Amino acid sequence: MTASPLPVDPFDLVIFGGTGDLAVRKLLPALYHRYADGQIPETSRIIGIAREGLDDDGYRASTRKALQENGGDKSKIDAFLKLVHYRSLDARKDDGWDDFAALIGGQPDHVRVFYLSTSPELFVDICNRLGTYGLNKGKARVVLEKPIGRDLKSANQINDAVGRVFDESQTYRIDHYLGKETVQNLLALRFGNILFEPLWNAEHIDHVQITVAETLGVGQRAGYYDHAGALRDMVQNHLLQLLCMVAMEPPSSLSPDAVRDEKLKVLRSLKHIDESNASQLTVRGQYRAGAAEGQSVPGYLDELKDHKSNTETFVAVKAEIANWRWAGVPFYLRTGKRLPERVSEIVVVFKPVPHSIFDPSAGVLAQNRLVLRLQPDENIKLWVTIKHPGPGGLRLRHVSLDMSFAEAFGVQQPDAYERLILDVVRGNPTLFMRRDEVEAAWHWADPILAAWADSGESPRPYTSGTWGPSAAVALIERDGRTWNEDSE
Numbered sequence: 105m106t107a108s109p110l111p112v113d114p115f116d117l118v119i120f121g122g123t124g125d126l127a128v129r130k131l132l133p134a135l136y137h138r139y140a141d142g143q144i145p146e147t148s149r150i151i152g153i154a155r156e157g158l159d160d161d162g163y164r165a166s167t168r169k170a171l172q173e174n175g176g177d178k179s180k181i182d183a184f185l186k187l188v189h190y191r192s193l194d195a196r197k198d199d200g201w202d203d204f205a206a207l208i209g210g211q212p213d214h215v216r217v218f219y220l221s222t223s224p225e226l227f228v229d230i231c232n233r234l235g236t237y238g239l240n241k242g243k244a245r246v247v248l249e250k251p252i253g254r255d256l257k258s259a260n261q262i263n264d265a266v267g268r269v270f271d272e273s274q275t276y277r278i279d280h281y282l283g284k285e286t287v288q289n290l291l292a293l294r295f296g297n298i299l300f301e302p303l304w305n306a307e308h309i310d311h312v313q314i315t316v317a318e319t320l321g322v323g324q325r326a327g328y329y330d331h332a333g334a335l336r337d338m339v340q341n342h343l344l345q346l347l348c349m350v351a352m353e354p355p356s357s358l359s360p361d362a363v364r365d366e367k368l369k370v371l372r373s374l375k376h377i378d379e380s381n382a383s384q385l386t387v388r389g390q391y392r393a394g395a396a397e398g399q400s401v402p403g404y405l406d407e408l409k410d411h412k413s414n415t416e417t418f419v420a421v422k423a424e425i426a427n428w429r430w431a432g433v434p435f436y437l438r439t440g441k442r443l444p445e446r447v448s449e450i451v452v453v454f455k456p457v458p459h460s461i462f463d464p465s466a467g468v469l470a471q472n473r474l475v476l477r478l479q480p481d482e483n484i485k486l487w488v489t490i491k492h493p494g495p496g497g498l499r500l501r502h503v504s505l506d507m508s509f510a511e512a513f514g515v516q517q518p519d520a521y522e523r524l525i526l527d528v529v530r531g532n533p534t535l536f537m538r539r540d541e542v543e544a545a546w547h548w549a550d551p552i553l554a555a556w557a558d559s560g561e562s563p564r565p566y567t568s569g570t571w572g573p574s575a576a577v578a579l580i581e582r583d584g585r586t587w588n589e590d591s592e
């Protein structure tokens with residue numbers, strides 16, 4: 105599962121939304137890094153598309169600026185920019201599509217990737233036009249950014265419409281969390297070691313915590329975000345995918361469908377949360393003015409310039425999986441913007457030993473914990489109890505067996521998009537969501553959204569720079585547990 109250093113076949117990658125935030129901040133730098141490492145052949149083409157009236161040179165100039173800000177090497181940026189092109193197109197209008205089709209059709213042997221980095225409302229128009237021009241044929245693939253729709257119904261409409269143009273085998277629904285190194289490492293850890301599997305069940309695991317905390321607010325994306333909110337933006341996709349990687353049964357192989365079949369079973373086993381229990385099992389919050397990274401920052405409503413929005417910027421959920429392996433094991437999920445630190449981690453907390461042979465004066469026996477840190481510094485820690493060294497009698501200490509990827513391997517790990525984009529070019533959909541997974545995730549999320557809407561309650565306010573509303577702390581403390589606080 106490690107990224108292959110071998111070059112991929114020459115390709116044409118068309119980024120619809122080529123001037124947008126995601127393309128500029130993530131996709132173009134990801135492509136640049138893979139190019140700089142020699143994985144992208146010189147005959148490949150990267151074509152940005154948006155309505156803005158730029159030409160190739162204008163687009164190259166803005167791409168150069170973004171790459172330089174990202175720390176790129178000047179001569180490599182110059183070489184990379186020769187691959188970069190731009191076409192001004194409106195997904196909803198006919199002008200310019202003939203020329204675009206001729207440009208793409210000119211390289212019939214290339215793998216063609218259409219990356220839809222636009223609002224999902226444009227996916228259907230774009231796919232229909234690609235179909236009209238026959239650009240969906242041959243080695244063509246389409247990448248759909250998340251969230252796919254805003255509920256099960258709209259996701260089905262999008263998937264049906266895309267499916268009339270692109271076969272499921274050509275469709276790559278991206279969830280960039282699946283491209284993160286630690287997430288893939290979870291597969292290696294669980295299925296490449298004999299140690300964990302015997303303990304990986306309700307008999308030995310007390311609970312699991314999944315936290316994705318951001319310090320940033322919604323910033324320029326307030327328009328999009330206010331229609332989404334944290335449950336649609338983060339939980340329905342990223343956090344549920346992480347939960348699946350923790351909870352799935354061993355797949356028969358790493359083939360795309362073997363892995364996705366197992367994730368689907370987990371999603372379908374999630375216990376229903378609806379108006380009968382949403383107030384006990386979920387907490388929603390919205391940030392107010394406060395401080396982030398030492399600076400005072402405005403509240404969500406000020407950023408939005410709308411003082412009535414009920415959109416949540418924080419969610420905590422106590423989820424449960426109704427199957428033999430996980431019965432009774434809570435999965436506490438939380439995510440939010442403007443929290444005190446940027447940290448994403450999965451914490452697996454094991455049960456206490458059944459009986460302590462130690463004198464109370466030796467200290468407290470803490471539960472074993474496996475902490476998989478996705479960011480900012482990717483590492484894995486296994487917390488164990490040992491004897492404090494030295495002659496002072498038997499005193500217990502809780503220490504971590506530590507593996508920092510940067511220290512162990514001496515390299516910066518590639519960004520998730522670097523790996524995932526090349527997986528699309530190679531035609532490997534293992535780390536992408538199949539249609540039925542997206543549907544199952546919405547099937548779980550829809551009743552929660554409905555319960556919140558029906559309750560008429562506003563999200564609970566929290567001050568920027570804190571860990572969300574106090575109710576999120578109560579959600580886990582009611583069960584006699586606490587959120588993981590190891591920030592070493």
Ligand SMILES: NC(=O)C1=CN([C@@H]2O[C@H](COP(=O)(O)OP(=O)(O)OC[C@H]3O[C@@H](n4cnc5c(N)ncnc54)[C@H](OP(=O)(O)O)[C@@H]3O)[C@@H](O)[C@H]2O)C=CC1
Nearest residue numbers: 121122123124125126154155156194195221222223249250
């Ligand atoms: N930004 C992020 O961090 C993340 C974003 N995503 C997803 O990626 C997608 C893109 O997000 P983001 O980059 O933030 O969005 P932006 O709003 O920043 O960019 C939207 C892009 O679409 C183009 N566009 C808009 N309307 C049309 C049209 N009619 N025809 C052609 N192009 C059009 C815009 O250019 P112009 O107006 O000139 O046409 C712009 O290039 C969304 O689905 C989002 O949910 C997912 C994960 C993270």
Ligand SMILES: O=C1O[C@H](COP(=O)(O)O)[C@@H](O)[C@H](O)[C@H]1O
Nearest residue numbers: 250280316318337338342448479
């Ligand atoms: O998909 C999204 O993810 C980002 C967080 O991604 P990360 O890799 O920086 O952790 C989030 O900010 C954004 O709102 C969401 O759409």
